[in-house]
Amino acid sequence: MVSPDTIRTAIGVIGNGTALVLFLSPVPTFIRIWKKGSVEQYSPVPYVATLLNCMIWVLYGLPLVHPHSMLVVTINGTGLVIELTYVALFLLCSRGATRRKVFLLLVTEIVFVGAVTVLVLNLAHTYERRSMIVGILGVLFGIGMYAAPLSVMKIVIQTKSVEYMPLSLSLASLVNAICWTAYALIKFDLYITIPNGLGVLFAGAQVVLYAIYYKSTQEIIEARKRKANQLVAMTEVVVNDGKTNNHVGASLY
Numbered sequence: 553m554v555s556p557d558t559i560r561t562a563i564g565v566i567g568n569g570t571a572l573v574l575f576l577s578p579v580p581t582f583i584r585i586w587k588k589g590s591v592e593q594y595s596p597v598p599y600v601a602t603l604l605n606c607m608i609w610v611l612y613g614l615p616l617v618h619p620h621s622m623l624v625v626t627i628n629g630t631g632l633v634i635e636l637t638y639v640a641l642f643l644l645c646s647r648g649a650t651r652r653k654v655f656l657l658l659v660t661e662i663v664f665v666g667a668v669t670v671l672v673l674n675l676a677h678t679y680e681r682r683s684m685i686v687g688i689l690g691v692l693f694g695i696g697m698y699a700a701p702l703s704v705m706k707i708v709i710q711t712k713s714v715e716y717m718p719l720s721l722s723l724a725s726l727v728n729a730i731c732w733t734a735y736a737l738i739k740f741d742l743y744i745t746i747p748n749g750l751g752v753l754f755a756g757a758q759v760v761l762y763a764i765y766y767k768s769t770q771e772i773i774e775a776r777k778r779k780a781n782q783l784v785a786m787t788e789v790v791v792n793d794g795k796t797n798n799h800v801g802a803s804l805y
Contacts, residue, residue: 556739557739560735561623563734564623566731570731571631572631573724573728574727575635576634577720577723581718585641585642585645588645589645591650595703596653597703597704599635602635603639603661604665605690605694607628607661608665608668608686608689608693609624609690612687613625613628616682617672617673617679617682617686618682618687624744668685688743691747694746694750695746705717705757705761709761712768713765713768714765715773719762722759726756728751729748729749
């Protein structure tokens with residue numbers, strides 16, 4: 553008979569895979585940002601929030617804080633590198649107030665996690681206390697990571713468009729949250745259960761919104777294309793009229 557620990561480890565490995573897909577799902581978005589040289593209306597909040605979440609969970613999974621949590625460390629360490637890359641691209645392709653905001657958030661996060669690490673390792677002298685302190689922070693920032701797209705969801709409802717809420721990111725978030733909720737429930741870990749359980753709800757809501765507003769999004773995009781084509785046609789007419797008038801004027805002389 554398969555032991556609960558074996559099942560938990562298997563789900564943790566699957567969770568690592570789904571989390572990696574989650575971390576990589578914004579790649580098409582950032583390819584678009586890089587090509588255009590602009591972040592357009594994309595929000596940096598989900599990526600900054602995910603970066604902070606990864607840093608906290610790497611700290612939580614360290615042997616000095618919560619032993620036997622290597623699966624937590626591996627995937628969050630990978631996510632940390634990936635999210636840092638996204639934030640760096642956001643800094644390169646944003647301007648003015650947006651760039652300053654992202655930079656200040658990044659510096660604040662690094663300083664905060666560094667301070668937490670020093671304080672926890674020096675003032676909390678048992679694994680239980682260290683796990684509790686960092687675990688509570690992990691719960692708070694895990695909720696923040698999954699709730700970060702709420703700002704994007706608000707824009708979706710207001711504009712009736714899901715153009716700037718990628719479906720791949722929402723689906724990856726949903727599957728990832730389900731896996732890690734199951735992982736935490738098998739050998740109950742409250743600190744992993746709470747944020748991922750809420751993550752199932754938040755990501756599920758995003759998928760529902762996508763289904764509701766997908767059709768209206770296509771209509772908005774098509775209307776934008778038609779308007780752009782009309783402008784191009786009008787420009788060509790004006791240019792051609794100008795050439796005709798110049799030709800007539802030259803003939804008269």
